[in-house]
Amino acid sequence: xxxxxxxGGGAELLFDNKKHYDISLPSKEKPWxxxxxxxxxKEHLLKERPDLFLQDNSVRPGILVLINDTDWExxxxxxxxxxxxxxxxxxxxxxxx
Amino acid sequence: MCSVGDDGDRHMPSNVFVQYYDTKxxxxxxxxxxxxxxxxxxxxxxxxxxxTNHKFKSLLGKSKLLRPKDRVLVSYEVGHPxxxxxxxxxxxxxxxxxxxxRFEPVFVFLEDQYHLTKDERSQMITRAIAEAEKLKFKMHLxxxxxxxxxxDVTIYLNHLNLNDNDGDAINNKFATKINNTNKKEVxxxxxxxILLSIAKKLSCKFIFTPELSVDIAANLLTNISxxxxxxxxxxxxxxxxxxxxxxxxxxxxxxxxxEVALYNVLHVLEPVTVRQxxxxxxxxxxxLAKQFINELNENYPATVATVVKTGDKLALDENKVAGNCxxxxxxxxKPTEDLTSDESTSFSKLVSNELPDHSxxxxxRYEKVEGQFEHKAxxxxxxxxxxxxISRFLLSDT
Numbered sequence: 001x002x003x004x005x006x007x008g009g010g011a012e013l014l015f016d017n018k019k020h021y022d023i024s025l026p027s028k029e030k031p032w033x034x035x036x037x038x039x040x041x042k043e044h045l046l047k048e049r050p051d052l053f054l055q056d057n058s059v060r061p062g063i064l065v066l067i068n069d070t071d072w073e074x075x076x077x078x079x080x081x082x083x084x085x086x087x088x089x090x091x092x093x094x095x096x097x
Numbered sequence: 098m099c100s101v102g103d104d105g106d107r108h109m110p111s112n113v114f115v116q117y118y119d120t121k122x123x124x125x126x127x128x129x130x131x132x133x134x135x136x137x138x139x140x141x142x143x144x145x146x147x148x149t150n151h152k153f154k155s156l157l158g159k160s161k162l163l164r165p166k167d168r169v170l171v172s173y174e175v176g177h178p179x180x181x182x183x184x185x186x187x188x189x190x191x192x193x194x195x196x197x198x199r200f201e202p203v204f205v206f207l208e209d210q211y212h213l214t215k216d217e218r219s220q221m222i223t224r225a226i227a228e229a230e231k232l233k234f235k236m237h238l239x240x241x242x243x244x245x246x247x248x249d250v251t252i253y254l255n256h257l258n259l260n261d262n263d264g265d266a267i268n269n270k271f272a273t274k275i276n277n278t279n280k281k282e283v284x285x286x287x288x289x290x291i292l293l294s295i296a297k298k299l300s301c302k303f304i305f306t307p308e309l310s311v312d313i314a315a316n317l318l319t320n321i322s323x324x325x326x327x328x329x330x331x332x333x334x335x336x337x338x339x340x341x342x343x344x345x346x347x348x349x350x351x352x353x354x355x356e357v358a359l360y361n362v363l364h365v366l367e368p369v370t371v372r373q374x375x376x377x378x379x380x381x382x383x384x385l386a387k388q389f390i391n392e393l394n395e396n397y398p399a400t401v402a403t404v405v406k407t408g409d410k411l412a413l414d415e416n417k418v419a420g421n422c423x424x425x426x427x428x429x430x431k432p433t434e435d436l437t438s439d440e441s442t443s444f445s446k447l448v449s450n451e452l453p454d455h456s457x458x459x460x461x462r463y464e465k466v467e468g469q470f471e472h473k474a475x476x477x478x479x480x481x482x483x484x485x486x487i488s489r490f491l492l493s494d495t
Contacts, residue, residue, distance in 0.1 A: 008362065009177060009368060009370060010370030010371070013370065052373070061391065062395075064355060066362065069131060069362075070130075071133050073136070074130060074131070074132070089362070091362055093354040093357075
């Protein structure tokens with residue numbers, strides 16, 4: 001399943017300083033949810049210490065997630081079922097002065 | 098803030114996910130919401146953006162401090178809040194309605210990111226200048242280290258001289274090695290004083306600083322913990338009027354991180370970002386207060402507003418003010434006959450360090466130690482309580 005993943009606000013510093021990724025998720029029995037994607041990102045793309053991005057089973061507090069430009073808190077956060085061509089954006093609010 | 102045996106959690110609302118797919122924006126009741134604020138308020142894009150703009154302008158308007166043509170120094174810091182502030186000002190100035198902002202902003206970047214390498218800092222400065230230029234603003238540059246060392250402010254445009262050892266400048270202010278809390282405290286006071294000098298050089302009557310509600314709440318707790326309770330109204334309120342010529346205003350104090358970050362995303366603004374410091378959260382009182390507030394904000398978003406609003410109710414009785422502190426310019430209270438908590442602490446210290454003399458009765462022991470204690474009520478101080486604790490480490494006064 002092809003989706004777009006974007007990083008901003010400093011979150012890209014944890015992902016090889018690249019802001020846009022087109023990724024292809026391998027097919028699996030159960031539908032892909034955001035929670036699965038977080039671990040997939042940790043395995044495949046995350047370059048810095050995982051605790052700067054993840055905490056428990058979710059993103060670290062202070063990182064906002066937007067699914068197709070909509071706040072993930074409106075979409076059941078980690079339980080949202082990812083659809084084909086979704087664009088998932090991670091915005092850090094922690095990388096400032 | 099002890100949480101041992103704290104069973105309050107079961108009285109707290111549980112985080113049950115509410116289905117928002119089919120709901121409508123809370124404001125216009127028409128559009129599909131795209132953002133959920135404070136875990137409960139959903140807004141569509143238009144209502145969110147107009148609400149944000151309105152909140153910014155109404156706080157400035159309500160204060161009735163700014164007059165048309167007033168020059169305002171806007172203190173730029175890297176990150177979401179400053180980026181949003183720049184954009185909010187630009188869109189306010191460009192309005193053609195009576196609500197148009199009419200002050201003249203002047204931007205300054207007081208650079209103090211000493212955890213970065215020289216190259217990273219130089220890139221950061223270039224990007225900050227570019228960010229301002231994109232909105233047709235001009236960025237002035239000032240080096241924090243240079244200002245401290247020379248004890249004077251030099252304002253640069255386009256370029257700043259960077260040195261690898263700039264970070265040591267603050268340490269050179271002190272005779273001995275001091276703890277991180279005091280270091281951070283002094284550096285905040287110096288920063289404030291430098292901003293005031295810059296404002297005076299650029300003939301600005303006001304300064305905007307980009308603190309958000311979480312910063313205000315953390316500052317409030319820090320001030321209380323450091324014995325700066327009497328300075329809470331000026332240090333965390335909307336307006337800091339300690340200086341008689343230049344007022345410091347905090348126009349973003351009712352915004353939270355999510356609001357400014359989303360504002361930037363929706364306007365396709367890319368804030369300048371830098372590597373994070375790997376701060377030990379227990380290294381200083383400031384870091385601890387920040388951590389505490391951030392965690393609260395994550396789990397119970399209403400708490401930050403409660404802390405800020407409670408702080409807003411604190412005011413100082415002007416009749417009790419004796420003068421201003423030499424270092425932080427905060428108020429020094431008139432000495433009173435009452436026993437203050439400061440004195441109680443010193444008394445307790447005295448008693449605890451006294452070896453008990455068992456050859457006399459307890460009544461005599463008490464009288465002996467009480468006789469040694471000097472009631473300091475009549476001593477006039479140059480420094481406020483909190484600064485007097487730091488001042489003995491300082492080489493010279495600023």
